Amino acid sequence: MAEARDFQAAQYAFAAHIRDPEHRPAPSDVEERRMAIYRELFFNNISGFLADTLPVLHSLLPESHWQAMMRDFLVRHRCHSPYFLDIPREFLTYLEHDRGARAEDPPFLYELAHYEWAELALSVADEDTPAADPVPGPELLDAQLQVSPLAWPFNYRFPVHRIGPDYQPDAPPPAPTYLLLYRDPDEAVRFIELNAVSARLLALLLEHADEAGYSARQALETITAELDHPDPGVVIAGGRGILADWQHRQILFHPGESAD
Known part of the structure; x- marks a missing residue:
């Protein structure tokens, strides 16, 4: 001993x-x-x-x-x-x-490190891209859509995706930066810069992921009310375009069609 x-x-x-x-x-x-x-x-x-x-x-x-x-x-x-x-x-x-x-x-030290870490973490994540048949465009708003486990949203005070030798801000800009990192079917890690509306749409889909029957239309109606937008049709139409792009990138899928 x-x-x-x-x-x-x-x-x-x-x-x-x-x-x-x-x-x-x-x-x-x-x-x-x-x-x-x-x-x-x-x-x-x-x-x-x-x-x-x-x-x-x-x-x-x-x-x-x-x-x-x-x-x-x-x-x-x-x-x-x-x-x-x-x-x-x-x-x-x-x-x-x-x-x-x-x-x-530098004031962006932690956020830049976090962003670069996220790219590595997503590249080695164990989850697979859900396999699913695409939902037809006219049905996207009312389908129950799920966010891929390989799509990770983040918000930062600094625009970390732009920081480099020629851009090193001393202070964060007035508006936050919303980024969506995702891994595509070819295993490449990519990102999309979101605006406040698309970031809110994604957040609502994630928040209600376990709620049966929750649709993107309901999320967009919530956003319309939050914005007090005078023309809900504009928000709905813009949201449909975002959903179509996300589905094309396999960020969204329909759980009823996903493969095991």
Whole structure:
């Protein structure tokens, strides 16, 4: 039992040092040359994987900033999953709860990281694109339509899909950005920028997904009332066009026709 405790203590000391070599001493029974290899491999693997997962964010930060943030992530955060693909999700948790506000960080740091993480997460999601026969256009408004599990809506303060070397806003614009990420039948991850109306339509379809008989027409009538629109026909017609486009992209499907 004592040997097991000693071995566990040695493991903890080893892990603590490679996470935080500046403040945690190296195990005395490991050659420094070997320890340096372990430190470098550990740091470079984590940093490199996150750089590949968050390529836009990585490209916008000075390398010294990126390296310091990676080290702070390793020191402050404890991952709760043994899977490498879960590291970006853990990094988001670190940004949200552990890092705190830093003057050197761009104001869009978390949202851009989240957007890039979502692309990865959607690309490896286990769900399949529901197979279904298309609903004829005239019937779209009254059919019970479901949102594909591979269609993920998000709203951001910043237009994260536009951020890059030539566009790095210091403050969010007045209106939020609504994005719908989806995985198409060819397994490619794509996105659509929504406006407030189409985002509300999608939200209503998701909110009432388990409600038998709920239709897009009811959702559009709700939106018309919320907007106090003087011509409901305009909203209905515009909504029908949106639904047709979403069905074409297989973002929507009819549950009665879906394949197992």
